Amino acid sequence: MKNKIALASLFMLFTINTFSQSISSSPYSMYGLGSLYDSDFGSISSIGSSGIALPSNRFINNLNPASLGYMYQNHFLFDVGGKSILSTYENSSKKESRNNFQFSHIALAFPVTSKSAVSVALQPYSSAAFKISNLLLPIENSADTYVLNASGSGGLNDFDLSYGYRIGKKIALGISTNFLFGNTIDNRDYTVSNSITTINKKSYYNGVRVSFGSQVQIDSTLSLGVNFKSPSQIKASKVQSVISYNNSITTTIETDANYDVDDYYLPLEIGVGLSKVFKNNLNFTIDYKKSLWNGTNQSDIYGNYLNQDKFAMGFSYSKTKSIRSYFDRIQYATGFNYDSGFLEIDNKRINNLSFSVGVSLPVENQTFSTLNVTYSYGQKGSISNGLIKENYHKISLNLSLDGIWFVKRKFE
Template sequence: MKNKIAFIALFFFMTTASFSQSISSSPYSLYGLGSLYDSDFGSIPSIGSSGIALPSNRFINNLNPASLGFMYQNHFLFDVGGKAIQSSYENISTKENRNNVQFSHIAFASPVTERSAFSIALKPYSSTTFKISNLTLPILDSQENYVLSATGTGGLNNLDLSYGYRIGKKLALGISTSLLFGNTIDDRSYTISNSVTNIYKKTNYSGVRASLGAQLKLDSTFTLGMNLKSPTKINATKVQSVSSVNNSGTTTIESELASDTDDYFIPLEIGIGVSKVFKNNLNVTLDYGKGLWNSTNQSDLYGNFINQDKMALGFSYSKSKNIRSYFDRIQYATGFNYDTGYLEVDNKRINSMAISVGVSLPIENTFSALNITYSYGQKGRISDGLIKENYHKLSLNLCLDGIWFVKRKFE
């Protein structure tokens, strides 16, 4: 059976990895580093992406490195995930549908001592995938217009290294280091009368970000959690080519010219969470997060960065422990989250909200489980210059638990 599980994990990883280049196709990925990616592990997508106060005793919790301090000894956790998304984009005059499959994450966690554990995870951080076709815009201080066509691809990856340590039986502290790297490609053409200017720009990004976390178990049913993500600078360099096409032919203005460009700043982010278990069956999680984007003192060509507020609420239910029936061991979950967003376009926030339902299907008599989540969400609004995005998302996370260095009771 264990060989079958390993085969399923390998097949699942190969399948999702083959789609790793097909990430977000949101028009809002035009801004900044692109659309920020929600790579939640285990059953976290089912509970509205909440869980800052959940310990990592049965799954890897990517929301708080301190959760690793409560990981069981001799248990080694592996988590891999993917998503299928059906999206629709609508403005005042048009509507468009798109489908894509996305790689979500691959992660591994292992105990170090009886009180500590570490994890390593690879996941997307942001995605840039947009297309603008024949958009007519006015020329400033002129009666003329120009026509813009543009495509964007790429994004950043996040290699995350985390360590958690438990002090006594109730308090755990954690630290995480995120290595951010990747590139974006922006290919644009500007048409004025009979002249077309083409600008091809590839921007490379790299940076390091540290995070701190804490979890406090007040009793066996009530846990508090906190995380703190440090502000950081993402270094940027670009390679740009510029050419002009008119009645006289093609003129190369720049050819793969390397130069520095404006660095990107990620702000201080603070999150707090609570987890409460009622009658050993119902677990309620509630998180609140704040992103201080105003303090970065940066702006986008098409909008402004503003402070961000996020709220997530989740409910999960499972029957009492030591249930022999397989169906009685299934966990059911639902959740809701709301995000004010960190962008303001034409004095309007780009906010989002989503609801989710899911199940956690156990595999064998271990912590291994297949987590299936359905989510419906909205982002943006229908108004002049803005687009409303609606999506249906199916998330699959496979969590495998291996028990090592334990002597067999029977040979």
């Protein structure tokens, strides 16, 4: 127990130090609310971010609230994680590398009755951290050009409250309420000839989103899962300052002016998943998700929103639980993930493809506590059409702790 407390404290310090920092440096985070963030609890990152059909009996499964209906009684689950990412960005003329550390999530779950459980989680929802220097762009309907310098930071946070209830032994239903809140800072300089216009903008967002899920245990080796995320309106406002520099003359156009801006809309999302356990302790998971961004009837000034498809697949393997050797209790996993992207820039989708491998290292013998370590490699975007290609190497660390509460002592 002391080892678990020490590990939890270490991860708590890590997350406190990194939660307030920008969690992404992708140039594509300048669009909309920023780059959307997928927090993977437990070992989910090592199986390609799949797992809609997995129960929350050994770890907190944030992909489907219905999974809480299968949580073991008297168990208390705690999950915290972070990531380290080395990214390389390149276009037709330049190439550079950046690295950063990301807070992933902090969550806990506990049973309410023998057939139901609750989870609470805090995680990033999006990140708007970017920096662009000396980008030459054409002026619309003109032969002239201008130079753009831009930088941004911030993003949205997601406070998640979920509840799952099991009906009988094979069916579970769940509901999640997500409270989204945060702000983004966007500073841009536009240079045309000898004139520079500086626009500093801070945008504020808040909204609520509800999700519904279900899981069905067909038999002891096969389960199915479904998840629905409702469309949601994210209210927005901004404070803006504009200054113009022309030769030696400085003109303040506005200072901290308040504006009501167009609200941001999240789409209807539908996800389905399957989990199959084979006799040799090999577990196969596969998910498909569809996000109807086109139905939100919104667009970004630099691109268009399109319907999004996500495919995730993973394999995990561990030996029988009766083996006492520590190394025989390690779980090994690998996965694949493809995201078609929901943003189109210059008629080119910004898609994302990744591959992952990982291990789950037991923390102690008597519980399900594990330290999950995952390596992922992925590519986002492309060099064609003047876009930027992003290659990244990611190390994910998740600590999943399991505590057994309210059990009477057998011996005094």
